């Protein structure tokens with residue numbers, strides 16, 4: 001399936017806080033923008049892959065009804081970072097398998113109206129049978145995904161001597177990128193002192209290690225590479241993919257081998273099976289010009305870099321120093337600011353940014369000559385895109 | 388930590404974890420144990436994750452272990468815990484090899500560290516529920 005499917009349209013709503021518009025309203029704006037971008041009409045869309053819905057907002061059927069869509073393929077994952085990649089991958093697979101010709105990936109979220117889902121009595125995850133999987137345990141007052149990232153970071157710091165001041169290089173880099181994005185919610189520079197003096201949320205996570213809580217929507221339209229070549233935009237090809245990793249070696253917010261929950265406590269990154277995406281894409285890691293990842297919490301960026309072998313186990317905190325992950329550096333990361341500084345649109349803002357980069361239309365953020373970019377998460381799934 | 392506030396969430400018992408929580412009421416840590424592999428697993432499940440067998444029993448843990456990671460919560464996500472802020476939570480690797488989540492009592496948050504030896508203590512938070520916690524040993 002290498003290069004069989006392409007992204008031909010992207011669209012975003014405005015990103016902000018306490019926006020007066022509904023989730024479906026934000027989604028409609030992003031969909032209209034994507035259709036305009038691709039020069040397609042609503043009737044051209046015959047597939048949906050939603051990264052939204054219960055327990056946050058409308059499901060696919062209500063969306064299709066409200067938007068006046070008629071589709072023959074639907075995939076839906078709930079609004080959860082772990083499902084961003086698979087939502088994109090289901091769209092690719094649907095096109096590659098001939099189940100749909102044009103699939104719209106849609107996410108729309110009003111986090112500022114749905115704060116309780118991110119922790120607290122309204123957190124339905126923690127009290128499920130078997131509990132939740134970011135370390136939540138309400139019996140001990142643990143209720144937000146933040147606690148899982150904090151457990152992982154604390155152990156990482158203890159094992160490898162990494163420091164919070166080193167970690168600050170991640171949010172500082174992404175803030176620099178956000179200042180170049182017209183869509184970004186954050187408009188002020190972030191200094192090391194700002195980071196270190198910001199309040200603790202869950203020790204060792206400072207405020208600026210945690211993603212923004214924002215409202216916004218993003219849409220990505222995919223079709224066959226063949227059709228894409230006759231469309232107006234430079235096609236962005238899906239070169240290779242690999243799925244989410246799961247098993248007793250995994251904790252969602254830690255690299256394999258860190259020893260969180262029941263993970264073995266011996267570092268194993270990079271594992272051969274986590275490098276499959278490079279072979280499938282026919283693009284080696286050394287050819288990746290920018291890395292995009294789910295940065296809900298700043299340590300997740302380190303863990304993703306280590307999982308894919310950009311650096312060794314425990315080396316992430318020192319590897320990101322000196323501007324290495326900033327625009328102009330060796331491996332720019334999340335060049336529009338990510339969840340930490342552009343907006344929390346469940347990662348789709350970064351996927352839209354990858355498409356802009358590969359079209360050569362990222363303006364002041366442009367990676368010169370961008371031909372191959374990687375999306376990869378600390379839980380191991382990945383999509384490599386090329387122009 | 389005020390451990391006797393009934394509004395704090397209580398454990399949710401399931402067919403798979405009921406024996407663990409009933410053990411806590413008797414002030415014992417019971418671990419699900421595969422009789423074929425002769426090893427425990429966590430979390431409790433319907434089968435052994437190593438051999439997929441269902442010949443499981445429950446064996447008592449020493450209750451001793453070391454902190455494998457810890458956090459201190461500073462945000463009042465749960466109103467019932469607001470008065471406890473900043474409060475800690477830990478993952479403890481028991482001598483039997485599995486890791487439990489709990490919290491440390493009887494020690495300052497400043498003394499927490501990865502590798503700190505701890506042992507279980509039991510807190511009868513309601514007539515129906517007892518929570519395992521840990522103290523330095």
Ligand SMILES: [Zn+2]
Nearest residue numbers: 421424435438
């Ligand atoms: Zn077994």
